[in-house]
Amino acid sequence: MKRTLLVLSAVTLFLAACGGGSTETTETNTANTTPPPAVSKPAMDPGEVAIAKSDCIGCHNKENKIIGPSYQEIAAKYPATDENIALLASKIVKGGKGVWGTVPMTPHAKITEDEAKVMVKYILSLKK
Numbered sequence: 001m002k003r004t005l006l007v008l009s010a011v012t013l014f015l016a017a018c019g020g021g022s023t024e025t026t027e028t029n030t031a032n033t034t035p036p037p038a039v040s041k042p043a044m045d046p047g048e049v050a051i052a053k054s055d056c057i058g059c060h061n062k063e064n065k066i067i068g069p070s071y072q073e074i075a076a077k078y079p080a081t082d083e084n085i086a087l088l089a090s091k092i093v094k095g096g097k098g099v100w101g102t103v104p105m106t107p108h109a110k111i112t113e114d115e116a117k118v119m120v121k122y123i124l125s126l127k128k
Contacts, residue, residue, distance in 0.1 A: 047122020050115050054108065062126065069100045075127035085124070089116035 044052075051057070059067040069077075078084040093116050095107035108116075 045122045045125070047118045047120070047125075050111075050119050051122065054111060054119075056119075059105070067103055068105060071123045072126050072128060075124050078124060080121070080124040080127070085117055085120045088120040088123070089113055092116040092119060 060069070060071060062071045064070050065073065074088070078088065090113070091105060092108055093111055093113055095105050097104035111119075
């Protein structure tokens with residue numbers, strides 16, 4: 001079986017390397033051609049980047065409940081007000097319990113309030 005796959009792979013590579021059997025040549029004017037536009041990957045939201053660098057994904061997911069609520073569930077519960085952004089950022093840094101069940105959210109003392117606010121703004125932007 002392995003030998004057959006090896007032989008088929010070698011034949012395929014040989015045929016690909018040979019190209020077509022056409023002897024026709026084509027002239028191209030490289031001075032007037034423009035390169036195809038570069039396809040760029042959309043930049044991630046700063047809050048999404050901060051979440052990716054943290055340990056949030058151990059308990060939370062964008063769409064599905066894991067240990068804690070999904071980000072979309074949080075966005076559905078809290079309007080994007082300055083008060084809610086400050087409240088949720090504080091819960092990220094200091095921890096919290098009782099709002100989403102009996103499992104407490106552990107504190108994240110290494111995350112600053114400003115970083116937490118950026119995370120919260122991203123989470124609240126996921127409201128459907």
